[in-house]
Amino acid sequence: MQDILFRPRLHPLRKIPSLDEGEQRRLYQAIQQELQNATDLGGLIYERDLYNQPGRFQQFQVGYREGKPCPVCGSIIVKIRTSSTSSYICPTCQT
Numbered sequence: 001m002q003d004i005l006f007r008p009r010l011h012p013l014r015k016i017p018s019l020d021e022g023e024q025r026r027l028y029q030a031i032q033q034e035l036q037n038a039t040d041l042g043g044l045i046y047e048r049d050l051y052n053q054p055g056r057f058q059q060f061q062v063g064y065r066e067g068k069p070c071p072v073c074g075s076i077i078v079k080i081r082t083s084s085t086s087s088y089i090c091p092t093c094q095t
């Protein structure tokens, strides 16, 4: 999920040992909340469940929104390379 790191305002290239206790707690809560929200909505809109019903999750905060304004600060969302994949971040909020 692209937005799991946005909720606690963490940059995807941060190493786990660099996170203080509060950041670790907020990351843990964000993982639970984002996954719960996505499963409550039956998954992503282009996915299908065991009953072949489409998911209803499509409201990303920063995920897949390159070039659009951050919903918190208005900075332009950028797509960055993170290891073998890409991530969408707000360069102002996520540090």
Ligand SMILES: [Zn+2]
Binding pocket: 070, 071, 072, 073, 074, 075, 090, 091, 092, 093, 094
């Ligand atoms: Zn922002």
